[in-house]
Amino acid sequence: MRKEVRIAGFGGQGVILAGIIIGRAASIYDGINAVQTQSYGPEARGGASRTEIVISDEEISYPKVSNPDILVAMSHEALIKYLDDLKDEGILIIDPDLINEEDIEDFVKEHEIKVYRARATKTATEEIGLRIVANIVMIGAITNITKIISLDAAKDAIVASVPKGTEEKNIKAFEAGYALNS
Amino acid sequence: MFIQGNEACARGAIKAGCRFFAGYPITPSTEVAEELARILPNYGGSFVQMEDEIAALGAIIGASWSGLKVMTSTSGPGFSLMQENIGYGQITETPLVIINVQRGSPSTGQPTMAAQGDMMQARWGSHGDYEPIALSPSSVQECFDFTIKAFNLSEKYRVPVIILTDEIIGHMREKITIPDEVKVTKREMPQEKPEDFLPFKADENGTSPMVPFGEGYNIHVTGLTHDERGYPDTSSPKAHSKLVKRLCNKVLNNRESIVSVEEEFCDDADIILISYGAPYRSVSAVVKKGRSEGINLGSLKINTPWPFPESQVLKAAEKAKDLVVVEMNLGQMVHEVESVARDKANIHLISKIGGELHKVEDILSKIREL
Numbered sequence: 261m262r263k264e265v266r267i268a269g270f271g272g273q274g275v276i277l278a279g280i281i282i283g284r285a286a287s288i289y290d291g292i293n294a295v296q297t298q299s300y301g302p303e304a305r306g307g308a309s310r311t312e313i314v315i316s317d318e319e320i321s322y323p324k325v326s327n328p329d330i331l332v333a334m335s336h337e338a339l340i341k342y343l344d345d346l347k348d349e350g351i352l353i354i355d356p357d358l359i360n361e362e363d364i365e366d367f368v369k370e371h372e373i374k375v376y377r378a379r380a381t382k383t384a385t386e387e388i389g390l391r392i393v394a395n396i397v398m399i400g401a402i403t404n405i406t407k408i409i410s411l412d413a414a415k416d417a418i419v420a421s422v423p424k425g426t427e428e429k430n431i432k433a434f435e436a437g438y439a440l441n442s
Numbered sequence: 443m444f445i446q447g448n449e450a451c452a453r454g455a456i457k458a459g460c461r462f463f464a465g466y467p468i469t470p471s472t473e474v475a476e477e478l479a480r481i482l483p484n485y486g487g488s489f490v491q492m493e494d495e496i497a498a499l500g501a502i503i504g505a506s507w508s509g510l511k512v513m514t515s516t517s518g519p520g521f522s523l524m525q526e527n528i529g530y531g532q533i534t535e536t537p538l539v540i541i542n543v544q545r546g547s548p549s550t551g552q553p554t555m556a557a558q559g560d561m562m563q564a565r566w567g568s569h570g571d572y573e574p575i576a577l578s579p580s581s582v583q584e585c586f587d588f589t590i591k592a593f594n595l596s597e598k599y600r601v602p603v604i605i606l607t608d609e610i611i612g613h614m615r616e617k618i619t620i621p622d623e624v625k626v627t628k629r630e631m632p633q634e635k636p637e638d639f640l641p642f643k644a645d646e647n648g649t650s651p652m653v654p655f656g657e658g659y660n661i662h663v664t665g666l667t668h669d670e671r672g673y674p675d676t677s678s679p680k681a682h683s684k685l686v687k688r689l690c691n692k693v694l695n696n697r698e699s700i701v702s703v704e705e706e707f708c709d710d711a712d713i714i715l716i717s718y719g720a721p722y723r724s725v726s727a728v729v730k731k732g733r734s735e736g737i738n739l740g741s742l743k744i745n746t747p748w749p750f751p752e753s754q755v756l757k758a759a760e761k762a763k764d765l766v767v768v769e770m771n772l773g774q775m776v777h778e779v780e781s782v783a784r785d786k787a788n789i790h791l792i793s794k795i796g797g798e799l800h801k802v803e804d805i806l807s808k809i810r811e812l
Binding site: 326 | 613617799
């Protein structure tokens with residue numbers, strides 16, 4: 261079964277690293293297939309930033325994402341830019357503190373989008389004391405909500421991907437995200 | 443490992459024995475250089491950032507003659523600058539590998555978008571008659587595998603070998619497996635003593651062992667037409683013809699052992715899609731989807747655009763009524779397909795420029811119209 265995931269936010273939030281970690285978790289630690297791509301346009305500098313992951317138990321031919329099953333929005337700008345592409349009845353995960361939900365109410369209703377709220381930035385700042393781990397908190401939320409990667413694979417991929425010496429903080433951030441009750 | 447295509451090229455180079463890299467960073471190839479800057483010193487190798495791409499190719503040619511396996515990486519604008527020295531590499535029979543991660547062009551074009559616009563430049567970009575070898579990977583694993591193959595071909599035939607990849611394959615991440623042991627072609631020293639050895643004497647089909655500077659042999663390397671000693675002989679029609687024909691024939695006469703293609707579902711196909719590099723990823727999905735709809739599609743994936751796999755394309759033309767070339771340019775390799783197969787099958791082009799991969803549905807809808 262092919263699943264397409266798009267994570268979008270603004271440059272500096274670590275959305276690309278989040279995509280790499282999810283791809284690594286799926287392909288290396290869960291042993292299924294994954295391809296990760298990212299936008300390399302000029303918007304990667306400060307403006308919108310996005311990464312895409314295709315996960316499948318079959319061989320992945322077409323590597324790009326056009327209509328994601330799962331959209332994760334970490335900024336309002338990204339949400340508005342990419343919401344239209346989300347599949348009907350798709351999963352939308354938002355960081356509610358960075359988003360004005362009123363703007364998407366009609367779309368969500370019309371397309372029967374399943375909306376989940378994960379306060380990644382607030383959790384990172386208040387529980388971990390480090391705003392920059394919001395991306396890792398979000399991976400925790402994505403893992404719990406979507407089950408596209410396993411809990412153990414996610415943790416192993418985080419440890420393999422973050423700078424040495426920061427593993428403990430990042431795993432704590434992941435667990436806080438996993439525990440978020442959305 | 444879960445890494446980018448560009449990083450896989452760098453890892454493949456190390457595995458093949460590359461110990462010298464000179465280059466100038468350019469999007470979308472920079473990660474090749476970055477990765478090698480990081481890891482080459484761990485293997486006793488050297489990384490040099492040059493002032494431009496002309497110098498980069500000059501530096502690796504020199505390093506190759508010092509006995510090292512060498513590589514550079516670039517994209518279109520840098521590849522243009524390298525053309526002069528590619529010809530020098532050809533006539534001096536210098537083993538080297540160039541990674542060209544193609545982007546939107548001409549000129550500086552689209553630095554962050556993919557294209558396959560340099561296919562003919564790789565074939566004819568430098569002046570004169572020569573036969574390049576080029577490989578086009580379609581996955582991160584192939585970036586690793588083909589880079590090793592490029593080094594082996596380069597050493598075996600003493601020619602520059604080009605990896606013609608693109609932004610999509612270069613920047614995407616997939617899992618790759620790095621084997622403990624890979625087949626690596628080593629540079630061999632001649633049997634003859636220095637006083638008996640002719641560095642540019644070879645059979646009509648072949649090449650001679652490459653002796654680096656500093657081993658006691660008398661080595662003269664020149665871009666001028668030269669004799670078997672390597673000394674200039676520029677006004678003899680016979681000497682020139684003998685040299686240039688030998689250089690071309692060492693690739694052409696070994697075409698069947700150099701070329702590599704992969705066929706899928708070709709035996710009963712009415713329509714065969716021909717692709718190389720990133721578009722193969724779309725084609726592969728198109729073939730599966732088309733077959734599920736009852737259209738008998740097949741795929742011929744070209745791993746080695748140069749030398750062009752003539753007999754393999756001809757075979758496809760004898761099987762299928764229609765050949766469809768899918769490429770990210772306005773039609774380059776389609777000319778080769780036409781020259782080989784126009785009498786045997788209808789040839790079509792599905793071209794795309796702008797930087798994005800062909801969408802599966804876009805290809806299918808064009809095929810349904812055939």
